[in-house]
Amino acid sequence: MNIGEVSGRSGLPTKTIRYYEDIGLIHPNRSGNGYRAFSETDLHKLVFLGRARALGFSIEDCRTLLALYEDDSRESAQVKAVAQGHLAQIDAKIAQLRSMRETLSTLVASCQGDNRPDCPILRDLAGAADDQK
Amino acid sequence: MNIGEVSGRSGLPTKTIRYYEDIGLIHPNRSGNGYRAFSETDLHKLVFLGRARALGFSIEDCRTLLALYEDDSRESAQVKAVAQGHLAQIDAKIAQLRSMRETLSTLVASCQGDNRPDCPILRDLAGAADDQK
DNA sequence: ATAGGGCTTCCAGTAACTGGAAGCTCAAGG
DNA sequence: CCTTGAGCTTCCAGTTACTGGAAGCCCTAT
Structure with a gap:
């Protein structure tokens, strides 16, 4: 081929x-x-x-998994460990994105989105301290 | 400074x-x-x-946002558009991760994780078609 | 003979930094 | 005055997992 x-x-x-x-x-x-x-x-x-x-x-995980795949004397615990590690990273990433999403959606909702310059999004980015007004 | x-x-x-x-x-x-x-x-x-x-x-979004921040005649709609675009990307990313998470957690749960070589995770990776046995 | 599509290698670029090397500057201690 | 060390400078390379593009060989069909 x-x-x-x-x-x-x-x-x-x-x-x-x-x-x-x-x-x-x-x-x-x-x-x-x-x-x-x-x-x-x-x-x-x-x-x-x-x-x-x-x-x-990741590619390195793939390398490991492929080696295990080819190793007839592997222990499934090894595979499971790699998968669980990756799962934990996915969960961490999801949590981080959800946190960003929450903040961001609040900001987006609070912005008028009109032709005036006043914008809570920019106000927040400029300094988290200036919450109100 | x-x-x-x-x-x-x-x-x-x-x-x-x-x-x-x-x-x-x-x-x-x-x-x-x-x-x-x-x-x-x-x-x-x-x-x-x-x-x-x-x-x-992203850095490019930051560049845009910073320019808007410094532009007194900006329209908040411009800022909101950038933020909404980013929010949409975050949502897409979360959806993708959740899909991965679901598949992966099912696989992890189905694997004994003992000293035997038999492993549903590897079986799935080798070909989604071979679901059972 | 030539045209095309598929194959080859190699180099550069992507995103957003991060680490490290070589070297200048500055303030404090002896 | 000299030295030491921290802090500053620039520049180069590496990270992840590809992707695009250039230059050129191979094979098949016309």
Whole structure:
């Protein structure tokens, strides 16, 4: 399989696939003409990577997960630990965004949004202390 | 004021302050010795930037907001539009994270996390199709 | 022979800093 | 007066995970 076909089947851009090879996530063979020659196994790994990335795992997490995937003597606890760590980070991120969202939506609601210069949003940014008026 | 004092008063690292000057967000004067000489106005701008960044606005949004802040003839509608745009992005991000969180927490819950190799998380990553068994 | 599309590599840029190196300035102590 | 150390300066590189673009080879069809 050439890179174009693998790209179509995995849903990953060719650029990304080459990048994954660069950083050592996959190791496709080469044909005589210098083209990458992907095996079904390579394709499966790319699909795996695509799914893991879609769930927000970092590349380094993906590297770990892929190694575990290929290690028949892995313990599922190792996989679970990685996933739980990532889940905790997602929760932290969500909490942070919710906090921002709350402040921001309050500010947006308090702004008239008309042609006058007075704006509670700017007032808040200029100094949280100046709450009122 | 030297950069150290401004850093302390604004809560921003000196590195960040220099970076903000590099990209043209602030324009502090220079003393005879080559040190940056910050005015109270510079400090206020930095506090403004720190708050805006804390709310997740991009640097480019910050640039826009700062310009509006300094423009006495601004219309609050302009500010509100920027804030609403950002709010929409935050909502999109939260939705994405929640979706990831849901999938991931289901997977984590289904994994025994023991010393055996069998793992539903890896099974899912390897191909969403292989749901059961 | 030539045109095109796919493949190759390599370089640069993205967002917003952060760390580190080399070197100048300033205030205090001996 | 000299030294020491903190604080300041600039510049370069690295971070994350790609993405775009340039220059050029390969293969197939006309």
